[in-house]
Amino acid sequence: ACMLCHRTEADQDICGPKLEKFGLCAHVFCLYFATLLPRQDNERLGLMGFLPRDINLAVRRSAQQ
Secondary structure: OOOOOOOOOOOHHHHOOEEEEOOEEEEHHHHHHOOOOOOOOOOOOOEOOEOHHHHHHHHHHHHHO
């Protein structure tokens, strides 16, 4: 399931493709639209430029709201 939207099955036109790497799983659009989730210039880092530590921080912040 996506760590950000928690959906296991989602329409790719709405959420984008699901990426899995470094024990993380997230839809492309969920990454782009997550609040306060910075993206690196190098797309090879993390998931399309989103670093694992930043993704985990965004997940923890959203769980607190």
